[in-house]
Amino acid sequence: MREITYAEAINEVMCQEIEANEDVFILGEDIGIYGGAFGLTRGMIEKLGPEKVLNTPISEQAITGVAIGAALMGMRPILELQFSDFVTVAMDQIVNQAAKIRYMYGGKGKVPIVIRTPGGSGAGFAAQHSQSLEAWMAHIPGLKVVQPSTAYDAKGLFRAALEDDNPVIFYEHKLLYGMKDDVPEESYVIPLGKADIKREGKDVTVVATSIMVHRALQAAEELEKEGISVEVIDPRTLVPLDIETIVESVKKTGRAVVVYEAVQRGGYGAEIASVINEGEAFDYLDAPVVRLGGKAVPIPYNPTLEKKAVPQVEDIINAIKSTVVTYA
Amino acid sequence: MREITYAEAINEVMCQEIEANEDVFILGEDIGIYGGAFGLTRGMIEKLGPEKVLNTPISEQAITGVAIGAALMGMRPILELQFSDFVTVAMDQIVNQAAKIRYMYGGKGKVPIVIRTPGGSGAGFAAQHSQSLEAWMAHIPGLKVVQPSTAYDAKGLFRAALEDDNPVIFYEHKLLYGMKDDVPEESYVIPLGKADIKREGKDVTVVATSIMVHRALQAAEELEKEGISVEVIDPRTLVPLDIETIVESVKKTGRAVVVYEAVQRGGYGAEIASVINEGEAFDYLDAPVVRLGGKAVPIPYNPTLEKKAVPQVEDIINAIKSTVVTYA
Amino acid sequence: MKKWFDKESLKQISLYEKGVSHMKTSTVGSLQKLGKERLKDLLYQMILIRNFEEAVEKQFMQGKIHGTMHLCIGQEPTAVGACAVLTNEDKITSTHRGHGHCIAKGSEVKYMMAELLGKETGYCKGKGGSMHIADLEIGNIGANGIVAGGLPLGCGAALTSKKKDLGFVVVCFFGDGATNEGAFHESVNIASAWKLPVIFFCENNQYGMSSSIKEMTNIENLADRASSYGIPGVTIDGTDVIAVMEETQKALDRAKNGEGPTLIEAKTYRWRGHSKSDARKYRTRDEEHDWMTNRDGIKLFKERLLNEGIITSEEIVEVEEKVKKVLDEAIEFAENSPEPSLSSLEEDVFA
C-alpha cells in the first residue's frame, strides 16, 4: 500500500469529503494559499476554491461561532484552529454554545462541526504553543474528542468525526504530522469509540494516546528484549471511550500503565486510570495502576528541558518496570 | 462566636484586606453600587470608594488582563468573575498569561491575583450558568485552586489566597452563599494545601468538595444510624492538594468515596481517586475507590432534573453503601 | 497627571438626556402606507409582549418560576419593529432578555410559558428555561445566556444563507453592554469583511445590569462603532415602533442586495430591574418615571393610531382582550402540562 504522512492523510480526507458533500467546507486562519500553519490545507484552495476553503481574520471567537451557526443551519464545517492552545480564546463558543445547544434546546438543532487543532510539545514553540488540553474538552458533556496517533487512524477517524452529528474536537500532534503510514487512497471510516490494540502483550497493559503510542511501542520493543511482554492500547477517542477493550486487556495482564503527554495532574489519564480501577478489572489488578503524564510545568523552550517535561521512551520503560518488577 | 454567612465572610475579609494593604483592590462587573450579582461586594464601594472597587465594562478578557498586568506591576488585585462559566471568555488571560508568565520569563515577575467566581448548580440558572469547571484550572501548572465549603474556611482561605504570590482561582458556590457559620471577626489565615477532616470516622473515607462536603456530612449522619462510621475530608484546595491527609485516612478506613459536583468524567475527582490508588494507600484498600460526580449532561433548567444531574445526599449514601456493603 | 476617577461614580446620575439630535424617528405619513391590519398587529404584539412579561413576573413572585428572568418591559417596540419586516425564513439570535424577540418572531406564548415553568411541553422540554428558548422552525436561533454569545452564531447562519443562496437575513439582537465584548467586535468585523447578510441590532437600554453605558464606553452613540468596520450605523428612537421597522427594512434591503451588515442602535429603556432582585440603586426613580410616562412605546403608538384616525378606542380594547385571552390560555396550558420525565435527563446530549 501507499505510504503517506499523517498531514497528507488528513489533507486527503478533507478534500475527499468536501468534494463528496456540498455541505462540507473548511474555515480557518491562513488555510488559503498559505496552506495552513502546518501545511495541512496545502493545495486545497487551488483545488476546491475559496468558497470551500475560507480564509478568516484572526478572530477565534467569531470563526468558531461561524462554524457552529453554519452547522445549525445544516452545513458541516471543518474549523482549523492553528494551535490547540488558542482554544483559550474560543472556549465560550465551543463549551457554552456548541456543546450545549442541542441539550438546552430540548433536542432541537444539531451542531455537526469538526474542530481540527494541533496539540503537543517537542517543536520548540514554548509555553503558549505546546499544550495538550484535551482533558478540558473531554470533561464537557456534548463534545466528542478524538486523538489519532497514526496517518491511517487519522484518515478514518476524521471521516467518522465529520459524519457525526455532534461537535467533535480532533486533536492532531505537531510531531506526528510528518510520520508516514500505509494509508488507502479510498475513503474509509474508523468508528468513534473503538480503541485499537497497537501491540499485543501479556504482562502489562499500556494505555497511551497520540504521540505516546509511538513511544510506548518503542518502550515495548526494548522491554521485549528483557522478557517483558507489553500490550499497547490506543483509545483513539477519549469521548466516547472504549472502556471495554481497556478493561479486558487489564483483566488479562493484571497491570496497567496510562501514558499521556498532557500535564499528569488532572489530565485525562486520571479518568482512564479511574475507569480501570473502578470496573471489573480491579479484582484482577496485581499492582496499582501507574500514570505517567507530563510534569506540572509550562512547556519550556530549551529543547533538553522541553523533552524532560513530557514522557520519553525511557520514562515509559521505567514506569512499566516499576509496576512489573516491584509487584512481580 | 458570631454567625455570619459565607457571602458575608468573604465580603468581610475583602474589606479587611483592602483596608490593610494599599496594593489590594477589587475589580469586576457590577461590583459597585449593585454589590455584585450575588451581593458579595455589597457596601464595599460606599465604604472603600471607587478607587478600591472598580466597576468594569462587560469585557472579561480585558478585565482579567488588567488584573494580571496590575499584579505584574506590584498590585494585588481581586477579580470577581460573575459566574464561573464566564472563565470561557477569559481563559487565554488566565491560562496562557497569568499561569505561565513567571515561568516563561525565567522566574521574573509574579502575578498575585485572586479570581473569585461562583460555580455550581441548584439555583435554576441552567446550562450556561451552572457549571463546575475547576478541573480545567487544576490541570494548569502555575495556578492554585481553592474551593471553600464553609464561611469559616472561606474567610481564612481567602486571606491565604490573597497573600500568595501566584494566581489563585477561588471557587465559591452559589448555594453556599447563604449558609451560616461561626466566623471570628478578626482576620486569620488557613494555609493553602491543608485538608480539613470535617468529621471523623473509621469505616470509610469520603473526600468531598464544596457543597458536597455538606451533603456528605448529612449522608454520614444518616449512615451512623445504620452503624456505618464515615470520615469526611474536605481538601479545601485542589492545588496544592493535601495528599497526605487523604492517604492517611484511607489507610485507616480501607475504603474511599470521592464526591464532587462537576461532571464525573474527567473531573478532578479522577485525580483524587488516582492519587489514592497510586500511593501507599493502595495496599490498604479493601475495595475499589468509588467516584461519584455529576452526570455527563449540561445542567438542565427544570428543578427536578437539575437536582438529578449532580450528587444528592441519597446518592452519596448509596455510593458509600456500595463500597462498605459490597466489599464487607 | 490628572486625578484618577474624576467621575462621581457613587452619585446616582440621571443619564437620560432628552433628544439625541440625530436619532432617527419614523417618517411622516408612514402609518398610512402600512395599512390597518398590519398596524393592529404591531400593537397586538407589543401588548402581548408586555402582558406576557407581567404574567411571568407574577408567576415568578408566586414561586412558580425557578432561577431568574430578565424582563423586556419597555423595550417592546424594538423587538416588534425589527421582526415585523422579517419573514419566517429570516433568522434572529437573541439574548438573556429574549422573551420579546421570541414573541415578535412568531413563537407561541403557551410553549414559552410552559418552558418557563420547566414543563415538558415547553420549547426546550423544560431543559432550557428563559435564557435558552429557541424555536428553529420560525427562525429563532435562540436566546443566549452569554452576553454577545449569539453574534458569532448569527454570522454562521448568515454565511449559510450566502453560501447556499438561501436569501435569508439574520438579525442579531444584543444590548449596549454586549458591545464591549470581544465577540461583538470579531463578529461585526467578519460580517463586514465577508459581506454577510446580518443586521446587528443593539437595544441600547442605557444599562448593562447596573452599569451605565456612558461610564463603560467613551462614545455617545454606539452606532458610531460601525465606522470601525466600514458599514453603515444608525441610531434610532427605540420607542418608535415604526422608526424601528423603517430602519430595519433598509438594513434588510442592504443585506439582501449583498451589501453586507448594518449596525442599528435603538435607544430604549428597561422598566424593570435587570433580573429578579435589583434595587436599581444605579439609576433614579425620576429617570424611570420619565421614560415610563413620556416614552412608553405602546402608549405613544396607541395615541398616534388614535390621532391619525386609524383605529378606535374600542378596537384597542378588543386587541387587549385578545391578548388577555391568549395569555390566560397559555398560563392554563403551562400549568396543566406535565413535568419532563426523569429519563429525559440524559437524553439529547448528543444528536
Place this chain on the structure above:
Amino acid sequence: MKKWFDKESLKQISLYEKGVSHMKTSTVGSLQKLGKERLKDLLYQMILIRNFEEAVEKQFMQGKIHGTMHLCIGQEPTAVGACAVLTNEDKITSTHRGHGHCIAKGSEVKYMMAELLGKETGYCKGKGGSMHIADLEIGNIGANGIVAGGLPLGCGAALTSKKKDLGFVVVCFFGDGATNEGAFHESVNIASAWKLPVIFFCENNQYGMSSSIKEMTNIENLADRASSYGIPGVTIDGTDVIAVMEETQKALDRAKNGEGPTLIEAKTYRWRGHSKSDARKYRTRDEEHDWMTNRDGIKLFKERLLNEGIITSEEIVEVEEKVKKVLDEAIEFAENSPEPSLSSLEEDVFA
C-alpha cells in the same frame, strides 16, 4: 442577492498603494531639533535591530535555534521611533515579532541571543525563547505568543501607573491582524473609559501571517477604529522614524496629561516571511521589491541625515562597525553560555 466571494482571492494582488493621502510623515526641520547624538543613536538602534535579525536568521539556518522566529526586518523605524520617546520607567508590551521592541526599549542583545539559543544566561533562562522575552527592569513587560494577548496586560500596567500616580505610560505594540481580535477591542475600550495612560501602537505591516489586512477588514486605515472608543487615532508612515517619534510623543503627552489612550497605526512592511517557512505566495515579489528599495526606513534615514549634513558617511560606517562588534560579542557570549540545568525544569512555576 449578489454573488458570494467576488474577490479573486487566488490571484496575487499587490495591496500596497502608493501614498495614503493623510498619512503623517515627519515635520520639516525636525531633525535639527533632536541633535546629532540622538539621531546617531536612532540610526544605531535601527541598524542593530536589522543586523540582529539577520544574525538570528543565520543561526536559525544553521540549526542552532529551535522552534520558530518572527523577524522584524523592515519594521525597525516603528520600534525605534516609538521607544525613543520613552524613559526606562515607561513600559511596553510586545508581540511574537518582538526582537525590535526589546532592543529599542533597551535590552541587551547578548542576553537576547542567549535566550534564542536556549541558554541559561538568556533573559528567560532559556525557558521562554523568542516569543516570551521580557525584561521587566527596563520596562519590557514581555513578548507574547498570543495575538493581541499583551493589550489587556498593558492596560493593567497602565492602571497601576494611574492608581499609584507613578507617571509611567505603557506602549502596547501589536500587528494589523491583532486588531481583529476581541482582546484588542476590549482593551482599547476599557483604556478609554478609564482614561488609562496607554498608547496602542499598531504596526500595520499589511499582512497577518498570509492574510492581507485589506481582505480581513473593510476599512482603509486601522487608526479609524479609534472613533469607536472616542479617542484620537492617527495613521503614520512607519518607515519614517522621526514621524513615529513625533506622533508617539504627542500620544505620550496626552497620556501623561491624564487624557487617556491614543491609537497609532504605522504603515510598514515585514521584509521576510511570517516565520521560519513561508513561501510568501500571498504577495508578489514586485511588492516586496518596491518596499525594500523605495521604503527602507534605514536607507531613507541615512540619506536624510547625509542630505541635511548632520552626519558623514564615515560616521555611518562607524555606527555599522559598532553594531557589528556588539553583535559578534553577543553571539560569542550566547554560544559560550551554559545550558540551563535540568533541575531548573521544575523551578519558577510558582513564586
